[in-house]
Amino acid sequence: MPSKPAPIKKAAKKEPAKKEEEKAPEAAPAEAAPAPAEGEAAPAEAAAPAEGEAPAAPPAEEPTPPPANAPAPATEETPAAAEAPADAAAPTEETPPAAAAEAPADAAAAPAAEEGAPAADAEAPADAEAPAPEEPKAPTPPPPPPKEPTSAPVDLFVEDKNDTSVTIIWSQPEVVGDSGLDGYTIEVCKDGTEDWKAVNEDLQKSCRYVIKNQTTGDRLKIRVVAVNAGGRSPPVALPEAVLVKEVANRPKVRLPRFLRQRYVAQVGEKINLSIPFTGKPKPVVTWTKNGQPLDTKRVNIRSTDRDSILFIRTSEREDSGVYEMCVKVEDFEDKASLILQIVELPGPPASVKIVDTWGFNVALEWTAPKDNGNTEITGYTVQKADKKTGDWFTVLDHYHRLNATISDLIMGNVYKFRVFSENKVGVSESATVAKEEAKILKTAIDYKPPEYKERDYTEAPKFTTSLSDRAATVGYSTKLLCSVRGFPKPKVIWMKNQMIIGDDPKYRQVCVQGICTLEIRKPGNFDGGVYSCKAKNTLGEATVSCKLEVKQPAVPDAEKK
Template sequence: MPSKPAPIKKAANKEPAKKEEKAAEPEPAPEAAPAEAAPAEAPAEGEAAPAEGEAAPAEAAPAEAPAAEEPKPPTPPPADAAAPAPEETPAAAAEAPADAAAPAVEETPAAAAEAPADAAAAPATEEAAPAADGEAPAADAEAAEAAPEEPKAPTPPPPPPKEPTSAPVDLFIEDKNDTSVTIIWSQPETIGHTGLDGYTIEIAKDGTEDWKAVNEEPQKSCRYVIKNLTTGDRLKIRVVAVNAGGRSGPCALPEAVLVKEVADRPKVRMPRFLRQRYVANVGAKINLTIPFTGKPKPVVSWTKDGQPLDTKRVNIRSTDRDSIVFIRAAERDDSGVFEMCVKVDDFEDKAQFILQIVELPGAPASLKIVDTWGFNVALEWTPPKDNGNTEITGYSIQKADKKTGDWFTVLEHYHRLNATISDLIMGNTYNFRAFSENKCGISESAIVAKQEAKILKTGIDYKPPEYKERDSSEAPKFTTSLNDRATTVGYSTKLLCSVRGSPKPKVQWMKNQMIIGDDPKYRQICVQGICSLEIRKPGNFDGGVYSCKAKNDHGEATVSCKLEVKQPAVADADKK
C-alpha cells in the first residue's frame, strides 16, 4: 500500500518542474504570484478545496508515471531564494507527517526545492508557505485512501416515538344524586411502553362543546365522583387517558346525564333473628340494627303497639342505610310490638318485630296436701300470679323431714299441677314446698304447704306364702360319655365322664365287666357329677373295655370305652 502513493507524489512533484520551465520564459512576474496564491488561500478556509485542486494531478499521475521512473535532479535555486528554502522545508515536513504516512516525508525535500522555482517572481516568505500548504492536503487525501479504516461502534437505534394510549372503555354511571354523579370505566386496551399517568374527567353542558376538566391532576383510579353539580343540569361526560405521549381519544357517555336523585322504592330488610319473637332478660342492653334501602334518603318513623315511641326509654338513630333501636337497661314495660316505617315520596314500606323482656317467675299461688295414706302423700298447687312475662316451663317439689329440717328435691321440671310423693318413712312428719320455672330459671321464692304430712305406724302381721315343694328326683343320666383312648406303656392316662341324678347316684368303675374296687393302680374321683378314672403307668395287660356305672333309687346308667395300650417305639440301634 505505501508504494502506490510514491509515483503519485512524484507525478505531483513533477508539475512544479514544468511550471519552472514555464517560469524561465519571459513572463511577467505578477502573473505567477496569483497562479499560486489561489491554492494557497483555499487551505486557510478549509482543507477540502486543496484536496479537490490536487485531485486532477493525482489522476494524471499514472499517465506520466513511465517518464518519471528516474527523477531529475532538482534545479538549484537562485541565490535570492536559497535562504527561504530551509525555512519552508521544516514547515512542509511538519505538516506531512501529521496528516500523511512515512512515504510523504521522503518527498518533502523535492517539494521544498521546487517551491522557490515557482515563487521566483514573488517574495519567498509569502509564496513558499502557500506552496507547501497546497501539497500537504494532497498527501492527506492519499494517506486517507491508503490507510485502512478503523471499525466504528454501532450506532444505537433511535428511541421509539412516544405515543398516547388508546381511549378508555366501558364508561357508565354507577350512581347519582341531586349534586353528584359517580362514574366508572375500564382502562384502555392499548397502553404502550410509555405507561399510563392517569385520567382526566371532562364535562360539558348538553348542546355545547365547552368541555372542562373536573380534576386538576390526572387520577389513577377508574372511578370518580363528580361533585358540586347543579340539580336539573344535563351534562355530557367523557374520560381521557393521559401519558407522556399526550392525551388519548375520549370515551364519552352515549347520552347526557340529568343531575337528579334516582328514586328507588323503600324496602325494610328485617334481619332473620328479628322475624321471630326477640326475648331478652330484664336489665339487658338492647341494640338492634334494621337495614333498609331507598332513594332519596327515606324518612324513618317508629311506633310501639301502634303508639309513638317514648324517646326517654327507647333511642332511635337512623342513617342512610339502617335504623338502630337502643335501650340502655331493658324493663318489662319495654316489651311490645315495634313497627318501622320507611317512606320515599308516595312509596312506603313497613316491618315489625316483637320484643319480649322476661325475668324469673313468682312462686306458685298455693300448695296443699290433699291426702296421706301408707307411705304416700298427694299434693296439689296453682300456677304463679307472675310468670315473668313468659310461659311457665315446669315446677320443682321439695320435701323436708321435720326432725332434720333439710330440704330435698323429689320432683324437678314437673309440668302438672298435682303429684304423689311416695317412699316416705313411717312415723316421720314431712313439710313440702314448690318452685316455679320459666326460660329465665327457677323462681327465687317458693310456697310452703300449710299442713304437715305425718306417716302413721300400723301393725303388720307378715305371713309368708306357702309353696309346694318341687319333686326333683331323677334317675342317673350321663351328660358326657366316655371316649375311646390309646396310651403308651408306662404313661399314665385318665378317663372322664359326667353324670347327673337325684338323689346323688353311686358310681362304680369296671374293667372288662369286672369291678375295679380299691385297686391302688387306679384312682377314682367323682366331684359334682364329674367322674374320672386315672390309670397309673399302664402295662401290656391294662388295655381293655372300661365302664362307668351310676345307680340311685330311680335307676342306673352305664357308659363304656376302649383303652388301647401300645408298646413304645424302639430305635434300630437299640434293637441291635
C-alpha cells in the same frame, strides 16, 4: 265603415233550437263563414271574416227557411245555453254602438254560426227520443242511536319517575260498552293551573305510559281519559301532584333474620338492635311502638345513611311491644316491624294445699302464679321436708300439671310441702308452702310367711354318658370318660377286670361336676382289659364298662433288619 248589424235577438227567435246542450259548441266554430248573399241559401259551414275586419251585416230579409227534416223551433223548454252565443254578440240597449263595433271577430261571427246551425242539425233524426222516467227512491232509514263513551279508567298511580319522566299505569274502565275502546289520552298540567295538554299524539293502547321530556322540579297533575266512538270518558286523575325528581333507589328495610321472630330479653339487659336499610337520597326514618310515637326518655334512636339503631340502656317489662320502622323517600316508603319481649322470673304459685293423705301417699293441688314474668309458665318444682330435720328435697321437677301425688313416704313422719313456678328464665325466687302438714300414721301389720313344700331331689346314681371301647398304643397315655348324676352325690369307683384300681400311681382318677375321668399313663402290653366305673349312694348304684386294647407301635422294615 261597415254597416250597423241588425239586432240578433229577433233573428235568433226564428232559428231552430238545438236539441242537446252539447251541440252548442259545434254550432259556433271559431271561424264562421260569411253571411250568404241576398236570395242565396246559406252554406253549412261559413268562413269567419279576417282578423281586424268588421263583421258583415246580416241581410234585412228573413233567412232561408230550414229544411224539412230540421228540428222543431226552440220552445220555452229550450235551454238558455242555445241563446247564449247570440246574446253575447248582440249589442244591448245599455251598450253603445261604438263598443259593439269594436267587438272581436269571434263574437261577431256568432250570428253567422247560428244561421249555419240548422244545417248541422239537419243530420239529426226526425223523431227525438223522450227522456226516461225517474225511478222511485227508497224511504230514508232512521238515524242510528248515538254511541256512548266508556266509564272512567281506574287504579291510576305512579309506577316510577326520574329527573325527566314519570311512568304511570292504570286499569281499563269497568264499563266499555258496545262501541269498544279506541285508546287513552294522557293529559298533564302544572300544579296550580288548569291548562291541561295531551302528551300523546296518537291514542295509547296499553295501560302504561311514560311521560317524557319534563322539567326537573316541576309538580305535574296527571289524568287519563278513555276514548271511543262515543267520545271521551270522564277523566281519572292522580290524587296529588307528582314532583319530577329522580329516585335513584327505592327505600328497603333489611330486617335481620333473628328479628323476624319474637326477640326476647330479660329485665335489666341492654337492648342494642341495628337494622340496615337502603335508599337514595337519604331516607327519612321514623319509629313507632304499638302505633304510637316512641318515648324518647326510654328508647333512643340513632339513624345513619345505612342503618337505624334502637337502643335501650336498661330494659324493663314496659318496653315490650311491637316496634315498627318506616323508611321513606319522597312518595316511596318501606316498613318493617319487630316484636320485643322483656321477661323475668315468675312469681310463686298462688296457693298450695294438701287434698288427701292415705297410707304412704299425699295428694297436692296448687294454682298458677299471678305474675308469670311476661312469658308462659313452663313447669313447677315440688319439694318435701321432714319436720324433724327441716331439710327440703325435690320430689318433682319440670312438672306441668297443677296437682300431684307424692308417694314412698316414711311411716310415722310428718311432712311439709312447697311448690316453685318455672318459666324460660328460670325458677321463681320464692315458693308457696302448704299450710297443712301430712302425718304418715303407723298401722299394725300381721305378717304370715307362706308355707312352701320342699321338693325331694334325692335320686339314685344314673350314668348319662357311658364308657366307649378304645384302642391305645404302647407308651402313649389315654383317657376313659363317662358322666353320672344322683343325689346325694354318688361315690365313684374305677375297676379293671372287676378289681378295684385304688390308689395305683399308674392311674389318675378325677370326678368334677359329675364328669368322671380315668387317665392311664403310658400303658404297656399288660394294661389292656375291661375297665368299669361304679357310682353308688344311699339310694343305689350303677355301673358302666368298656374294653381297652393296647397295640404295639409299627416298626419300619429297616429297623427290623
